[in-house]
């Protein structure tokens with residue numbers, strides 16, 4: 001892409017300025033605006049717990065002992081901390097599947113949001129982590145957090161289309177999408193991951209997908225698509241697009257039962273957004289599944 005023709009100047013939180021490439025399509029422009037404007041309390045209040053800001057959901061059992069008495073004055077604060085713990089547990093679970101990563105390796109987070117998973121990956125492996133997002137606000141936020149933590153030489157977010165990244169062929173030891181595949185064509189996406197991963201490298205995604213056994217996307221899945229302006233794929237599409245792009249699944253793990261406690265807890269909180277019912281009903285009727293897929297680049 002010729003940045004001199006298609007870029008616009010953008011002020012960052014640091015007071016510096018960066019050049020933001022023009023979106024590759026009108027849809028990508030809409031998604032960039034969506035995430036530039038996003039400021040839902042459920043994401044900011046949870047991130048404020050420990051400075052790891054996520055835009056994904058949680059897995060694992062609720063620790064009822066940690067929540068304590070629902071009538072106690074500090075219950076809501078404990079509930080927010082518990083939701084955040086489950087979201088961070090989801091990111092840890094994704095990182096568990098990246099394989100053996102050394103300090104000299106580079107990891108790529110495709111659709112990095114505010115960068116919570118990138119920070120966790122660096123803290124675990126000591127390696128470089130490169131993230132891309134369509135949103136200049138998110139990239140600034142992630143870079144500001146990396147600066148505050150003193151890890152800006154290892155963790156960097158840029159405004160960039162994940163289908164057309166600046167990374168060298170074979171540069172990444174591992175790469176992932178954490179709830180960011182539903183914004184792109186999967187064949188285009190896996191072709192790019194396959195390009196940037198070295199042979200033997202690992203790709204991991206955690207995502208929501210519709211269940212082919214349901215026939216077509218249920219009304220709940222359509223509601224989630226409308227809510228987030230995304231296009232959820234079927235499980236079948238993931239496996240087909242990976243097979244077509246030299247990505248061989250090593251693990252396909254159904255996390256649906258593991259994410260339901262998060263949703264049921266979230267539905268009782270003051271931070272509900274209105275989408276909780278669609279997730280809970282579609283997970284329960286089997287039309288929608290929360291999965292992790294880990295694949296080897298062969």
Ligand SMILES: C[S@@+](CC[C@H](N)C(=O)[O-])C[C@H]1O[C@@H](n2cnc3c(N)ncnc32)[C@H](O)[C@@H]1O
Pocket residue numbers: 028031032035053054055056110111112113114115116117132133134135138160161162163177178179180183184
């Ligand atoms: C639901 S958020 C997930 C953020 C992050 N992975 C996390 O777990 O917190 C979706 C992210 O995908 C990004 N995204 C969507 N389409 C993209 C594209 N074509 N290129 C780069 N990023 C994209 C959005 O900008 C946003 O950061």
Ligand SMILES: CC(C)=CCC/C(C)=C/COP(=O)(O)OP(=O)(O)O
Pocket residue numbers: 040042043054055056057179180182207208224228230232273275
């Ligand atoms: C599993 C699926 C289908 C995910 C769609 C992508 C998405 C919007 C994830 C959560 O983002 P968020 O953390 O900003 O959402 P919320 O505000 O609901 O917490």
Ligand SMILES: [Mg+2]
Pocket residue numbers: 042043054055056057
């Ligand atoms: Mg969230």
